[in-house]
Amino acid sequence: MAFFTVNALDLLRYVSYHIDAYLYDIARSIMIPDDTSVYDKADTAHERYRAGFGVSEDLIREISRQKNEPVWMLEKRLRAFALFLETPLPQWGPDLSGLDLNKITYFVRPDAGESKSWEDVPEDIKRTFDRLGIPEAERTSLGGVGAQYDSDVVYHNIKDEWARQGVVFENMDTAVQNYPDLIRKHFMTSCVPINDHKFAMLHAAVWSGGTFIYVPPGIKVLFPLQAYFRMNAERGGQFEHTLIIADKGSEVSYIEGCSAPRYMTSALHAGCVELFVGEGATIRYSSIENWSLNTYNLNTKRALVEKNGTIEWINGNMGSGTTMLYPCSILVGEGARSESLGIAVAGPGQHQDTGAKVIHVAPRTRSIIRAKSISRGGGVASYRGLVRVGKRADETISHVTCDALILDGASQSHTYPFIKTENTNSEVSHEARTGRIGDDELFYAMSRGLSEERAIQMIVGGFVEEVSKKLPLEYAVEFNRLIDLQMEGAVA
Amino acid sequence: MLEIKDLHIVADGKEIIRGVSLRIQKGRIVALMGPNGSGKSSLVNGIMGHPHYAITQGHILLHDKDITHMPPHEKARNGIFLSMQHAPALPGITVSSFLRNACSALTGKTLPVLSFQNMLEIEMKKLGIDIEMAGRHVNEGFSGGEKKRLDALQLVLFKPQFALLDETDAGLDIDALKIVAETIKQASAVMGILLITHYTRILNYLTPDEVHVLQDGIITRSGGKELAEEIEKQGYKNER
Numbered sequence A: 001m002a003f004f005t006v007n008a009l010d011l012l013r014y015v016s017y018h019i020d021a022y023l024y025d026i027a028r029s030i031m032i033p034d035d036t037s038v039y040d041k042a043d044t045a046h047e048r049y050r051a052g053f054g055v056s057e058d059l060i061r062e063i064s065r066q067k068n069e070p071v072w073m074l075e076k077r078l079r080a081f082a083l084f085l086e087t088p089l090p091q092w093g094p095d096l097s098g099l100d101l102n103k104i105t106y107f108v109r110p111d112a113g114e115s116k117s118w119e120d121v122p123e124d125i126k127r128t129f130d131r132l133g134i135p136e137a138e139r140t141s142l143g144g145v146g147a148q149y150d151s152d153v154v155y156h157n158i159k160d161e162w163a164r165q166g167v168v169f170e171n172m173d174t175a176v177q178n179y180p181d182l183i184r185k186h187f188m189t190s191c192v193p194i195n196d197h198k199f200a201m202l203h204a205a206v207w208s209g210g211t212f213i214y215v216p217p218g219i220k221v222l223f224p225l226q227a228y229f230r231m232n233a234e235r236g237g238q239f240e241h242t243l244i245i246a247d248k249g250s251e252v253s254y255i256e257g258c259s260a261p262r263y264m265t266s267a268l269h270a271g272c273v274e275l276f277v278g279e280g281a282t283i284r285y286s287s288i289e290n291w292s293l294n295t296y297n298l299n300t301k302r303a304l305v306e307k308n309g310t311i312e313w314i315n316g317n318m319g320s321g322t323t324m325l326y327p328c329s330i331l332v333g334e335g336a337r338s339e340s341l342g343i344a345v346a347g348p349g350q351h352q353d354t355g356a357k358v359i360h361v362a363p364r365t366r367s368i369i370r371a372k373s374i375s376r377g378g379g380v381a382s383y384r385g386l387v388r389v390g391k392r393a394d395e396t397i398s399h400v401t402c403d404a405l406i407l408d409g410a411s412q413s414h415t416y417p418f419i420k421t422e423n424t425n426s427e428v429s430h431e432a433r434t435g436r437i438g439d440d441e442l443f444y445a446m447s448r449g450l451s452e453e454r455a456i457q458m459i460v461g462g463f464v465e466e467v468s469k470k471l472p473l474e475y476a477v478e479f480n481r482l483i484d485l486q487m488e489g490a491v492a
Numbered sequence B: 001m002l003e004i005k006d007l008h009i010v011a012d013g014k015e016i017i018r019g020v021s022l023r024i025q026k027g028r029i030v031a032l033m034g035p036n037g038s039g040k041s042s043l044v045n046g047i048m049g050h051p052h053y054a055i056t057q058g059h060i061l062l063h064d065k066d067i068t069h070m071p072p073h074e075k076a077r078n079g080i081f082l083s084m085q086h087a088p089a090l091p092g093i094t095v096s097s098f099l100r101n102a103c104s105a106l107t108g109k110t111l112p113v114l115s116f117q118n119m120l121e122i123e124m125k126k127l128g129i130d131i132e133m134a135g136r137h138v139n140e141g142f143s144g145g146e147k148k149r150l151d152a153l154q155l156v157l158f159k160p161q162f163a164l165l166d167e168t169d170a171g172l173d174i175d176a177l178k179i180v181a182e183t184i185k186q187a188s189a190v191m192g193i194l195l196i197t198h199y200t201r202i203l204n205y206l207t208p209d210e211v212h213v214l215q216d217g218i219i220t221r222s223g224g225k226e227l228a229e230e231i232e233k234q235g236y237k238n239e240r
């Protein structure tokens, strides 16, 4: 089924020059299977478990025990926890004083069925589901109250195909059992070490679920590993870990998250993404995050890129009350390349502190950072970035461009670009633009019959086009719809 | 009929249009000429409701209904079309998506992607526009002539009742000028047209029913086609 889906979508892409509401409906009708069996509740054999508030050594031991982890993983968790306890909260960036780490539930078995009902899901989120046309079964899952979306059914055929080529695509918990050597070598070691920063320590201590991907040398995975189980609750957890290893000369695209809002009762999301890009390999990592407004989204994402390897980051952030996210590329091999494309949307009450980091270690490495932000209704969007060029990184080139769109006088945009160069034989440039929607553009669109609101939506849609055109169609459509929704009420 | 009565328009605190009256009837072409800076663009931008051009006095009547202060999108939905002298670019918005959204907004009907695409390609071919333009971003990196062709395309697609064409003939090569003039001529059978132009070249292809000369914010002379020819020969110097 999945293969037909892709062909149909490609066809649509071919005949249409732009993604819009109409295509959205088509895409949805193709993507969402009518057969409701795929929504059946997954594996109910697990014991139900929901930890109390706060984190403790006992809890960590319990997590590890339930997952039946090897000793080294438990030890790693405990070491990280000890570091976490002695490390203060970061003193820079957005205000985290509202985050009470003792009032958070750190572990819920995915099938535990949280003790809340549909009535508890906030009205604005329900409304957004409605407007996005999210099907009933998906809504309850996204709202955190329904049955888990068991996508195994959908992607099983493809999985066999990958397996023949040696591609591994697993839940992270399962991978620890099945690929202990690979995991032990790569899990929070050289890419994001457990002592990296306070929230990485916390993550290492309590992580649960996530994705593991391994692509053998020379294998090119032709279409993005993604959609087929985007609803899987285990992957969308609070502390999920993503580990992707692209071996020599291989290629893989991965997309995670989803643009429909995800309601979490808990106030903290601290995921971690580690990408290993082997010699001459390419990873394209896309992520759309739209956590509910009551959350702090404090994520760590990093890629280690070997000789002539390429990492492409695409990150969209429109949810959470506060976000701190700076995907980082460490270019350790000669000729390695990094491209980061980010979009952050800050609406009323939101502080999006996002950006990108690139560390040029080896000679002739290249990086491009494109950061876009939209702030409106009093929202604050900040770009915080770092480009560091080491002594050995001769003939390195790095370009940073930040574009901020501010929709009203109450909203803010800030830019904090840090550049550290220890090599004189390299080129680093930074460009920043802040703008509003031009009167001429707005007038022109309105003179074609579009209401002011619709005209603003369209212009903002144009502003984010660079991001949406890189997403798989069904994500792009939903992403565009969501941007539209966020622009509603933007007219004074 | 679109009727402009004693219109005064202020831009940036300065009165640029100081009492202009015009009547545009269906099936007729009214040409408006005048030296640079005389206020031609200000007049049509003001009529359409551009926020920088405030109407401080006078009225705009559409079939006797006062639409003076209607917002631009409602004027558009009521059948008025403006081809701006300098249309801005809309980055990231493809021509096809923009036109389809505009057509939907103007007609109040959501147009299916594929049938709209077909219609678009047919009209583009007629106007000698490369189909590729449908996938480009609106006016972004367009040459002067390409922008004007896009406007002609919009005129055909939107089918307004009244079209205000601000130098839609500017910067067109000979072949394009012929096509655009022919398009306007055909359109003029079913709508009223106000054509702002500097050259009589386009008037070789279509005959205006009236010619007016705007100078320093007021109409100083009115006549037929021969007035345009006279201006072509003698310029505006001895007009006042």
Ligand SMILES: Nc1ncnc2c1ncn2[C@@H]1O[C@H](COP(=O)(O)OP(=O)(O)OP(=O)(O)O)[C@@H](O)[C@H]1O
Residues within 6 Å of the ligand: B011, B012, B014, B016, B034, B035, B036, B037, B038, B039, B040, B041, B042, B043, B052, B085
């Ligand atoms: N937004 C504005 N703010 C201030 N002054 C303006 C504005 N728009 C136009 N003007 C001034 O009003 C006068 C008329 O300008 P307008 O563009 O209407 O002339 P025009 O007749 O269309 O000229 P052209 O033949 O060069 O297109 C000029 O002096 C111009 O500088």
Ligand SMILES: [Mg+2]
Residues within 6 Å of the ligand: B040, B041, B042, B085, B166
């Ligand atoms: Mg002008």
